[in-house]
Amino acid sequence: QVQLAESGGGLVQAGGSLTLSCAASGRVGSINVMGWYRQAPGKQRELVADITRARSTNYADSVKGRFAISRDNAKNTVSLQMNSLKPEDTGLYFCNAKSWLGQPYWGQGTQVTVAS
Numbered sequence: 001q002v003q004l005a006e007s008g009g010g011l012v013q014a015g016g017s018l019t020l021s022c023a024a025s026g027r028v029g030s031i032n033v034m035g036w037y038r039q040a041p042g043k044q045r046e047l048v049a050d051i052t053r054a055r056s057t058n059y060a061d062s063v064k065g066r067f068a069i070s071r072d073n074a075k076n077t078v079s080l081q082m083n084s085l086k087p088e089d090t091g092l093y094f095c096n097a098k099s100w101l102g103q104p105y106w107g108q109g110t111q112v113t114v115a116s
Contacts, residue, residue, distance in 0.1 A: 002026045002105040004095045009110030016114070017083045022095030022107060024076040033098040034071055034078040038091040038112070045094065049080060063089075085114045 008020040024031060035050025035058075049059045049069040057069055068081045078095065095107035 002028065002031060002097050002099070004097060004105055004107035006093070006095045006107040006110040009093060009112045011113045011115060012085055014085060014087055014114055014116050016085050017081070018085065018112060019082065020080040020093055020095075020110060020112070022078050024078075024097055024105075027099075028076040030099040030101075030103075031076070031097045032100045033096075035069065035096050036078075036080045037094045037096055038089075039094070039109075040088075040091040043091075048093070050096070051078065082112070085112075087114045087116045090114050 003025045004022055006022045010018060012018050033050050033052050036048040037045050038048050039045040047060055048063055049067055051057045051069045051071045053073060066084045071078045090113050092109040093112050094109045097105045
């Protein structure tokens with residue numbers, strides 16, 4: 001099993017920045033991909049960005065050029081630097097990890113609210 005603990009959400013004005021962090025524990029050697037998903041009220045959970053152990057990254061079109069994902073394999077952490085935030089970025093952000101076999105793990109979520 002893998003446990004994920006998120007931190008860093010909060011309330012920010014449009015145009016501001018936030019950094020989300022997630023620390024993995026447990027069977028961390030089984031993790032390949034780590035990333036962030038978000039869910040806005042009344043909408044489906046969607047991928048924001050993810051990064052492989054080899055640091056290959058993938059971003060949703062809506063955040064390209066504004067968000068940056070990074071990973072520290074030695075510390076088993078993943079971070080999401082969010083710049084130029086927009087009200088539509090508001091949502092519950094979940095840390096996600098996937099094992100080499102595709103088993104997903106989820107954090108509890110951290111709220112990000114962007115005020116206009």
